[in-house]
Amino acid sequence: ITSSNSATAIVGTPFSFTVTTTGAPTPVITKSGTLPAGLTFTDNGNGTATIAGTAAAGSGGAYPLTITAANSVGGVTQILTLGVPEAPTITSPATATFSTGVAGSYTVTTTGYPAATITESGTLPSGLTFKDNGTGTATISGTPASGSAGTYPVTISATNSSGSTATLSLTITVNTGTAPTITSASTVYFTLNSAGAAAVTTTGS
16 A cells, blocks of 8 residues: 555545555455544545545544555455544633632633634633633633723634634633621521521622
8 A cells, every 4th residue: 555644534525535546467456444524435446545525614623544455375454544534613702701809710611523723812810811722722820909890892713624724712800809788687586486588698709
């Protein structure tokens, strides 16, 4: 088998890969292992075979295939790794809320293959930091500083080897944190053998 042992088929893009061989008489070529939805394998009967089609949405991943070429003299196998990149999508909410003086976090989540590299552009509130976790997720976390209350529009971008980039316009809102105060009465009354209720009320953020 003289063709490469790896190939890449991007989801949604037409793809064709030719398996080539030498030997006499002309080998019969077979494949074992699962192809992504949308791709097919064909022995062309001339010492070559073709993997072709368009990988379907949701089929991103790595597909190890065993290619076998055999004739009356003998046979040989090759492990062909078919990589199927799929464009990323950002699935986390477009809003995040924090309070000054209170630790908090927001997680960016994505789909796609391989795991997307995630970046952030725009000014974060003082006290918050951005980290790409390297797993197709990222985290904005920290404790907003006093005086940082307000609205912060930032852009989250996710890209991978599919060549596509997904973006999310994220609005971060920082509220002014205030300590709790109990505002309900310090005395309540109930009647023996009678159902009753008393509300405990508070302020604070």
